[in-house]
Amino acid sequence: MLQKLLKDLNELNLPLGEFVIFGSAPLAIRNLRPCRDLDILVSPVGWQQLIRLYPQYLRQNLVCLKKGKIEIFYNWPGFSHKEVSAIIKEAEMFMGFPFARLYYVWQWKKRSNRLKDKKDVELIEKFFGNKNNRPPISQLG
Template sequence: MEFQKLVKQLKELNLPEDQHVVVGSGALAARGMREANDFDVLVTKQLWDRLASNYKVEITPEGIENINLGDIQILGKGSVFSDENIADLQTLIQTAEAVEGVCFINLPYLKKFKQKLGREKDLKDIELIDRYLANHG
């Protein structure tokens, strides 16, 4: 999916800036490293509760709570990105980097989450992150 279309879809949701952060491949797309098919978004409990009262909460086969809003996935309980041993949500929001007016997880934290996931695609993403950080500091 084209990055600009994902940005537009997310902005149309009017989520409070201080209550969400885009994680996963969206953060790579924001920096031109690779395409993203969707945006995975972490939100505060307050915002989750508001969204969950208006939209259907699904549970993925991996046991992750998820609110599917087209190409925007709001991640709930069970997401690796909720692992506070790596970073709590407020830290992720406070250290996020804005691109096109959207807050994306910073790359060092994304790398830690990708290392924990350890899937083949995550290992490839880690290589992209390392290369990007080496060239952009």
């Protein structure tokens, strides 16, 4: 499923450095769990490129663009625009695509109250093997 989603994402022709794959896909690329869709955070440049091509809709109080199983966001709950820029800038490359560092995914999911996010927090903490219930500080940079 992830391979197909990445192929679809590639068709958007977003320039590297203007987007990052967020949500559950950073877990999927590390074989921690599968994902069914892609959540993409884009820079202002990326947003302007896509806003003319895809319809906007509201998802959980966030304006979003959608193409198939890809949802594209300009902002994300709990992160400022400056933090979103840092998440994009500090992305880790897998298979030629920028994925958010697990630290940022953990940070967001830790704040969430959804059951699936709590399970993801456990998966990330287990992945790092950290008894302090957070990824090591080295994941910040």
